[in-house]
Amino acid sequence: MSKLDSKIPEGPLETKWSSYKSSVPLVNPANKRSLEIIVVGSGLAGSSAAASLAEMGYKVKVFCFQDSARRAHSIAAQGGINAAKNYQNDGDSTYRLFYDTIKGGDYRAREGNVYRLAEVSAAIIDQCVAQGVPFAREYGGLLSNRSFGGTQVQRTFYAAGQTGQQLLLGAYSALQRQVGLGNVQMYARHEMLDVVVVDGKAKGIIARDLVTGKLERHSGHAVLLCTGGYGNVFFLSTNAMGSNVTAAWKAHKKGAFFGNPCFTQIHPTCIPVSGDHQSKLTLMSESLRNDGRIWVPKKKDDNRKPNEIPEDERDYYLERRYPAFGNLVPRDVASRAAKERCDAGYGVGASKMAVYLDYASAIERYGKQQANKLGETGASKERITQLGKDVVKEKYGNLFDMYAKITGENPYETPMRIYPAVHYTMGGLWVDYNLMTTVPGLYALGEANFSDHGANRLGASALMQGLADGYFVIPYTIGAYLSGQIRDKALPTDHEAFVEAEKNVQDTIDRLMNIKGSKSVDHFHKRLGKIMWDKCGMARNEKGLKEAISEIRALREEFWKDVRVLGGKNELNPELEKACRVADFLELGELMCIDALNRNESCGGHFREEFQTEEGEAQRDDANYMYAACWEFKPGVQFELHKEDLKYERIKVSARSYK
């Protein structure tokens, strides 16, 4: 069990991080200059880490597969970022953010890490504002907040529906400044395809230059994987097309344990699937649940247009089932409730697999407020509607536009149709308090690790976690390891470990290119996605999971016999890139099902049909499953379970209720 030491510092929760910071070994400036850090990924986690470490004096190399660091998937985050600033004076505090996060995660995250996250959250907002991130403001010039699901305070900072973009551009500007100063070397259009491990320690990576196809060896004293989540194992998700598990999976195969792989977040408000051609799903930000009301008709198979259905024939099912939180229940709860209504025959739209998200009452409410503000007493109904639409446009305009472009419908006039979709993965590489994986010198930050969100992440907390990890955690915790490495020269790239790792990567690529089968990569990816969605998606059961495991094994075998990858290996070849990624998804998918099968309880996003209350709520089994499931890779695609028991010293564990 020694491998799973979480290294949570001793002492009371409130002072763990501050006493850690004042006692962690430091690296002196001269030594920093001779230590090289490899950062894979340029999203919020990677960019913020790379910029901060370079500012401190380390030599940094950054890799991303897009053509610029600025295009990492974080750019697409819409709704906002949480921080315990209590600017709204509504009773927020570090403790409350900590508590909401642990409860939101259904008591499956570590207290020590989550408290630290809440503690550093306020400094993130300060840092971003100092960089010139244009957050939304009130007329008095101070920062504005909104609320997100699973909380009763307003602690979410935002920049219209483009918060991720603005935060990433802030981190990217800090990163590019360091690139300009020569402290960071940037490798865009590069994909990491293996970690180099010597004597059990991470010493470098093998990366493929995606333009020339050449394999490169890069050596470093530490390797940080900031490579995002693996929701694309489902083929259809809200993730960017390129998001993948490869970096984390290669690390897993080199000894890094994978934590809670089955914990997937299905987001309740996405634009429904429209046909077989669908390549991805589009999120309608959770912030829309601030003002929008979700409903379905009370009558089954009601084919009337939404505007023709009178108020008393509508079922605002979230408000009905969860009066305390209403439309702002956490995502897992909202998603399951939508699925329940649609499965029971109350769904809307052509596919009947959708529910309405309605802005009519928000438009009216805002319109009246605005008319009052302007002193327009007795404004006509049309005028009020117009004023209300203007307010909604300012708050959510880009999201409404996006909806209109995709569906061809006007959401200001008719309710949006939405349905849950795969969005985020709480699981990821297991890390300790230092964010180090089970391989010394190998770290995981941001969505790539499993750390802070337990079995369900609250909205606006991923951006917070990515930036906390990069700006405020790793700059301290990396010292604990690097201070012991100052005597080690960087591993020469002609070392046999590099030679062997490169050869393995080359062999895999050659194998893929030489299959010359009959089916495209997407063909296999779509089939895998369907198995995962049907059997390891919003609801899971023992029978389905067992079937899924054997189906995935068979599919993997077929892939390695029959995939067709055209083009050459020494050139830009998007098909080859996809093939390498799907090969890894085909192994990960199996592990996710194994993990879901192992966890005989329902918690957060993991809903096992066998384990539910009479009212259909998730039923945890704390006596037997209050642990993080950490899987070790064994040759022949076998997995061995290790458990990290979770101990709650501060929080009283109870049933999660949003009623």
Added chain:
Amino acid sequence: MNLTLKVWRQKNASDKGSFATYQVNDISEEMSFLEMFDVLNERLIAKGEEPIAFDHDCREGICGMCSMHINGRAHGPWSGTTTCQLHMRAFKDGDTITVEPWRAKAFPVIKDLVVDRSAFDKIQSAGGFVSVNTGNAQDANCIPIPKDDADASFAAAACIGCGACVAACKNSSAMLFVSAKVSQFALLPQGQVERVDRALNMVKEMDAAGFGNCTNTGSCEAECPKEISLDNIARLNREYLMANLKK
């Protein structure tokens, strides 16, 4: 619907490249433009022909990666829309659609429809930042900013760095892109300290990268998917003039 596609194919940077014509049948209106390309690529693979390389990632109009010149317009016929957000509703049965990569000296073609836009990163490195190391920030609400300034700054910061402005400009000027970044900071108190150097250094890097001069044709604004306003160029010109006077 059934379409004829003329697509630029170019093996690599040194290849001359040419148009190839494809008949693409049974396309639904609900598909996005890139999903239509996915379908075409799947069919090419089935026939054993190499699929068309194109850049894309988020498919939500925000990463700035997609970049197709469609029927002579950067990002195609819908204004304020990226290639990935364009939907096939924009076309009708029997249409011929011509698709090219961005054309600009500073954006060399890598393959087919993929170009190299790393010049934008270099411009950013030259001055597109506020020099504030991690940990040096004061409380965020110590810097009140009038809402209108914050909103104007945000509107400029909404640029996705796609390069359509360059592709749309007969001079291949990057002024809209550069001015958006300069404006974002010029409008905020945080940006004041480095205001002079920022304008000078970013413009210098822009010129060095081989982008052309701005002659105020306005085609950048017309094609920009994020509707970045020409006002930003006017602001950059003022910033640049002022910076030169101060130096």
